[in-house]
Amino acid sequence: MCYCTSSRTVGRSFPRVDGYKYCPFCQTKLILLESGQKPRQTCPGCGFTQYKNPSPVISVIIADKDRILLGKRIGSPGAGKWAIPSGYIEYEDDFISTAILEAKEETGLEIEITSILNVISSFVSPSFHFLAIYLEARVLGGKLIARDDLEDAKWFSVSGPLPEMAFQEDVDALEMYAKKEVTGLPVDQRYARQVNKNRESW
Ligand SMILES: [Zn+2]
Structure with missing residues (x-):
């Protein structure tokens, strides 16, 4: 659950959207058909249609006064470079809980999401199109340690240099954040399933 192919998949390419040639349900060869004014891979056997959608990810700006936390990535894209801690949203998770779990997994820190800062359509490559939800968080506890998909994690001044x-x-998100050009929106914690364990959505 990270914003990348993991260390286990380095060097291999997993197309996220155009991978199916045969129906995953009935194994019939897919054909291109118009659906919703776009050609889409469609199954003539059972009617399955393969839709191409961006992947929602959360990116968490963990802030402590005038410092923000960055992680040095192990996996691609961006291996060996620094990034805001981020991760894919699993189907059974909400974005708030994902951010909290991802921060714990990657940095060892317990965080609280304080606001929604920005949403960016991130066209990394034809195989990676993310809808990145940028959140602001503060540290509640834990001990900083880089792990999971990070080889290092450090605090940097929000005003740079990065x-x-x-x-x-x-x-760009950090530049806006540093200049206080964005004002965060409140987060509705009622929809955080891990935080609010009594809430059942299905
Ligand atoms: Zn089928």
């Missing part, structure tokens, strides 16, 4: 960054989107 280390070599993996994604221009992160640079």
